[in-house]
Amino acid sequence: MKLLYFAWVRQRIGIAEEEVTPPANVATLGDLVEWLKGRGPGYAAAFANPGVIKAAVNQEFSRPDRRLSPGDEIALFPPMTGG
Amino acid sequence: MIRVQAEDFDVGDEIDRLTSGRTHIGGIATFLGLVRDMAKGRPVTAMTLEHFPGMTEKELAKIEVEAQERWPLDATLIIHRYGRLAPGDRIVFVAAASAHREAAFEACMFLVDYLKTRAPFWKLEEGAAGAEWVEARESDDLARARWEADSSLAKRVRPA
Numbered sequence: 001m002k003l004l005y006f007a008w009v010r011q012r013i014g015i016a017e018e019e020v021t022p023p024a025n026v027a028t029l030g031d032l033v034e035w036l037k038g039r040g041p042g043y044a045a046a047f048a049n050p051g052v053i054k055a056a057v058n059q060e061f062s063r064p065d066r067r068l069s070p071g072d073e074i075a076l077f078p079p080m081t082g083g
Numbered sequence: 084m085i086r087v088q089a090e091d092f093d094v095g096d097e098i099d100r101l102t103s104g105r106t107h108i109g110g111i112a113t114f115l116g117l118v119r120d121m122a123k124g125r126p127v128t129a130m131t132l133e134h135f136p137g138m139t140e141k142e143l144a145k146i147e148v149e150a151q152e153r154w155p156l157d158a159t160l161i162i163h164r165y166g167r168l169a170p171g172d173r174i175v176f177v178a179a180a181s182a183h184r185e186a187a188f189e190a191c192m193f194l195v196d197y198l199k200t201r202a203p204f205w206k207l208e209e210g211a212a213g214a215e216w217v218e219a220r221e222s223d224d225l226a227r228a229r230w231e232a233d234s235s236l237a238k239r240v241r242p243a
Contacts, residue, residue: 006135007207007216056138059137075135079200081204081206082198083163083204
């Protein structure tokens with residue numbers, strides 16, 4: 001699946017996007033964030049407080065219990081501050 | 084209409100374009116957002132707006148449709164800029180046109196309240212101490228929730 005990172009999530013991880021193949025036990029968006037946390041210090045810093053992270057699956061806002069498919073595009077980002 | 088762009092825009096030209104040939108419009112309420120030179124008591128020298136191309140336009144379009152469902156609007160316009168801006172620069176322009184002022188005022192405020200919390204934009208402010216991401220404000224969530232909790236404003240201007 002394709003992952004996109006924005007704002008300070010992108011900065012802490014150090015890349016804007018990547019292709020990943022998580023293990024089979026990563027079924028939901030919440031699982032994915034937990035799995036990402038273990039991938040390195042940048043990821044751990046980005047997702048230290050998963051409760052503040054917003055997510056979109058295929059450009060639709062999604063909650064942590066959202067189930068994922070291999071072809072999904074998942075964006076992870078902080079709360080929005082536009083306007 | 085939705086426009087997400089790096090370029091600046093001219094408010095007068097935008098309003099003219101919105102109303103051109105639509106003489107049933109009786110009033111237009113607009114909001115123009117600018118880059119402030121202060122944040123939390125500290126000077127801001129520049130602001131960079133990052134966004135999620137594709138999703139930004141989709142979310143703004145959804146917000147526009149929702150406003151058009153709630154109020155009798157003749158035209159709406161949302162322009163949002165991205166990229167690096169300086170204090171005083173225009174960031175966002177929202178316009179709602181209707182036969183009467185109530186729908187225009189309320190829809191304009193609704194559009195601004197919604198885009199602040201639903202459009203995927205993030206602000207990075209630069210100052211003497213470096214760059215800092217702007218934190219989301221609880222008051223913005225409350226401003227949006229107000230429209231969800233009480234739709235009496237919308238009902239008031241909707242034709243029976």
